[in-house]
Amino acid sequence: MTATWLAFETSCDETSVAVGREGCILANLVSSQAKLHAEYGGVVPELAAREHLRNLPAVARETLAGAGVPSTALDLIAVTQGPGLPSALMVGLKAAQSMAFALRKPWYGIHHHEAHLYSPWIGGQPLRARFADFQPNVALVVSGGHTLLVRVKREFEHQVLGSTLDDAAGECFDKVAKLIGLPYPGGPVVDQLAAEGDPGRFEFPRPLLDDATDEFSFSGLKTAVRYFLRDHPELLEEGQALRDLCAGVQAAIVEVLVTKTVRAARRLGVKCVTASGGVTCNTAFRRDLQMACSAAGLDLRLAERGLSTDNAAMVGVVAERRYLRGMPAGAMDEEIRLGWELPICG
């Protein structure tokens, strides 16, 4: 059975469309709205939806042309169905359902975190999904919307070990950046500044680091930075202090993520760790997780930087696996799924 797919991802502020066939990614375009939202210091949901509406048809046309695939050759349509920004998700979902209806093909609504979860298994040149290498693993999904630790016993068999009780790690990066006066999205800017900072100069709390559970919490860290800046406003005027501050906050977030992920893998006797989601782009995170995994004798699969942030390729790859396994497709009257929990099985 062949499976040529077209995938849409519009859950936040990236308009992304991808085309793939039998595990190969033929095209994966991402049109970012980050500049537009930077003016407001964060994503404005209605603006995001309007931009998706404006851009999606052109991005889809360009992706199909780049892949050299006519729409008549598609076997299925994939789309992020949730969680995400409601109006933004709706644009992708309605586009997917309309195309599926017009082409008389099935459509698959994919959970956004499940798409991130399998993105470490996509790689190489040319880009392809390498599920033949799949091993049971502990997966960290760490983005602007979520911080999730999952045990993946086999493909599509998930046990959520823990998640964040409040802010996601990426949200913490972004909120701290905003407090310091850095542009949105703050994560990449903090990463850049931290590269020239001293992580030991200012010490920040490591929330729930020694907690016995696999839960995370990052809002206290953000509050600690707020109080710290209230007490030392002069530091905001000093370039090196700002870089040291970024390095200190980053070190706290990274230590919690790395320690809890490796600890869970060791406790469960799992030999492989994966990490995905926007925060996986962070330089210190990639370095420290690699070092911790090597020290613990764990295989590490990190999503490639280009596939860590939101993209449609990861959505299409999961949909293709579901389609080939004969899993049920979506119905035409289905809506976006906002409070959708990560599917446990299947």
Ligand code: KG4
């Ligand atoms: O996965 P993603 O593109 O969208 C969501 O599903 O949320 O992740 C975006 C998040 C943002 O919070 C952004 O600041 C963060 O990932 N991020 C980073 C870096 N690159 C992106 N955080 C820290 N360091 C980075 N280099």
Ligand code: ZN
């Ligand atoms: Zn995401």
